[in-house]
Amino acid sequence: MMRLYRLLLHLYPASFRNEYAGEMCAVLARRLRDTSATGFPALWIGVFFEVVFNALAVHADVLRQDLRYTARALRRTPGFAATAVLVVALGIGANTAAFSLADQVLLRPLSFPHPEQLVKLWQTEPGYTRLELSPANYADWKKMSHSFAAMGAYNRNAVNLVGQGEPVRVDIAMVDRDVLPTLEVQPLLGRVFSPAEDGEGASGTLLLSYGLWQRRFGGDPQVLGRQLLLNDERYTVIGVMPRTFYFPNRDIELWTAIRLKAENYGDRNDNWLEAVGRLRGGVTVAQALSEMAVITAQLERQYPKENEGTRANVYPLRDDVSKQSRLLLYALVGAAICVLLIACTNLANLLLVRALMREKELAVRTAIGAGRERLVRQLTTESLVLALLGGAFGVVAAGLTVPLLARLVPNTLPVEQATAFDWRVLLFAGLLTALTGVVFGVAPAWRVCRKADLTALREGARAGSGKKERLRSALVIAEVTASVVLLVSTGLLLRALWKLQGNDPGFRTEGVLTLRTALPDPKYNATATRANFYNRVLGDIRQLPGVTGAAYISFLPMVMGGGIWPVEVAEHLTDRSAPHTASMRFVTPGFFSAMRIPLRGGRDVEDGDTLDRPLAAVVSQSFVERYWPHQNPLGRHFKMAFQEHTIVGVVGDIRVRGMESNCEPQVYFPYRQVQDGWFQFYEPKDLVVRAEGNSGALLPQIFRIVHAADAEQPVSNVRTLADIVESSTASRAIEVRVLGAFAAIAFLLAAVGIHGVLAFAVSSRAREIGVRMALGARRGDIVGMVLFRGALLAMAGVIPGIALAWYAGKTLEALLAGVKPYDAATFLAATGLCLTMTMLGCLLPAWRASRVDPMTAMRLE
């Protein structure tokens, strides 16, 4: 009976139990003696609940007491408290933000059923790993393969939506009947496309995205059956997709049935379909790939000319992230881990120093009877309070950082841009810091209590043993190492960014405004109708004050990098050494001068370049260098887009694919030399206007001009050219900023760490310093001694830091845009910065050491 009671007493805190268990047992024994046998069961039940209740109450008492004590202790040392909380907050905040983002982009399963089975299919050709499929190849792949439970094809487009409020330009996906069943998604309202609705000649049907439904239709459930005009064709709304459905990416606002026609299957080189597949249960991506290799080889034998070198690429839909986005994220996560490690090291250091300072206090408390358990518990509470406070601030910090990072979420994935806060990461980082806090906060106390010989109480006992100092020095060295790695990585990325931003795009951006007026079919099917529109709009715009140039082009550089076509040049037909491709654009006269792209020879396209003249082409310098180096290219012929063209002019190259990608040579065709209804995708739709002064002020007038030319024509995508160029490196710029912030934090923490270690060393050696000075050491010697120690610590950290930074640089090489991972200037700057900062951290302790008065220092003891 009593044994059971003793067991129950373990619910109490040990300190309480040690003190009162004997008494309580005695009380119970007396009570048992006074109770009759019949009263026993009731007594025991009562005792059980009594123990549970009182044990909880005692725990609460202890906690209250510890919290009170903690609050008092932290108030006494506000510097320590603030630093510790800040350190923890930075570590937790940085990690929560970085991992939330990485998790969303790289890890979290897509929000489709069985997302692991979903794959993306691409065609590959020598030189290209992600080509769209031609309808004929898609149909054959689908028919011949057995690895897929389902496969669907789609294409992205943008249309003018009329019939509900202002006409607008919306991004749409044209999907075949199998895409939505492949993804296994159900609409929120209505139904998906039936096979009949996807048939050739079927009337138009569409599905709305949740966002568009809310914005344009106020979430009206009666929207089903409504008729809308997309590019002047009538479509019936048959459904609304769920709020979290993004496919192929988050820009798509509605879906129509693709309705492939028989004629679409004619040309195997007309690649414009993207394909998504669902693997059959148990089939791996590798198996699907090898099956597709067999199928594509078979198709190559069947169509040796069209399918020459054509193979298939299959990979999980989840992995449709560019290598660059991936690396940027890895760098971010790596940096965040560095920050967390540094934060933990610094916290450990802070707590160790504090424990040393308190050794005496703890010894006193042990001497007056506080149990070891009680002290440990109190210190644990203290550490946890610090971790919790830090965590709370960390959440705030992460909350502020996550939206900033949202632009790093690539738009190739069917995921939301807004990053959900990752509580698991928060918890993990919190636990790690709490653990650090407990280990480094409590272990010293444990040791003090265990010693119990009260050496710490002896007057003049020197706080801090040599072993402890070595440990703390090691922690500081680790911090310096990590901050060197971060500084160098940031430096390398910054140099890469500067280098890219310093690249010449090939055109001048100042004062250029761009916007899009995409002319809908069939209204503008005829080339002449379009020409009228362009001439009217361009003519009026050129009359505006300050305008020095205006022209239309198919796609603006850096906004659209595709539109690549094979090129055939008679003299180079057998040369397979490089991909013979170029980007194709149609332009109105004046495009090159409006963009300030230099004309290097020949002439610009003209209004007179119509179909009754030979097809003209203006090509870029690199096109000429590839085929006719050191020769006059004017008048030469090449075949592209099914037709023979004659070169009439040569212009400078521009960076079509953005500031950091290599680009194909460029070919420009005159806007009038296109048969009605051909190359609709390439119709000039982007307007560039160069003006002196504030080009943005022209916008209302430009809107009026467009409206006057066609009242139903929406204007969209208004941006300055400078903005377009800048956003081509925006994700990098953000990355550099975030890494820079991380590096700055790490750097600061390392400096604080070094300062802490030296300051403590100086104060605990005051007597030694005093003795030295009494024996004739000069102040300069003392300062030198402290600085030397600081420099030693810094160097010990910098050397491994350089090695690790070199390795980090190698890993990041793909992101460095040609900056060498062992870029000497960056390394020198980073190490120099690190050494300077640590030396600055040493100055105060060194000065303090030099102020030690030998008499006071020795009398103090």
Add this chain to the structure above:
Amino acid sequence: MHEDPASLLPLPSATFHILMALASEDRHGYAIIQDIEQRTDGALRLSAGTLYRSIQRMLEQGLLVETNHRPAPELDDERRRYYRITPFGTKVARAEANRLHELVRMARASGFAPGRA
């Protein structure tokens, strides 16, 4: 070092009873329980947990001390711990009694309690 007695008021009833039990003599735990039980005619019977939790807190607040002084050996049980009320404890108990007295006086004035107002 002691706080103002008023800052501890009102006292939890267990605390006040323990102070009353210790008013006349030092007692050990079970004796306190018995004393309270007799004083209240069995209406209040502290459990061991409640007793020692209260004692712990009262020790911290300085209302009690453990005492080395023991009663005559024939009455003593060696293992027992004895508690004694401190002057501060007496002060706090008086303050609590005053507080209760005032309360009763006011209750009488408003007709809630028997006796003279």
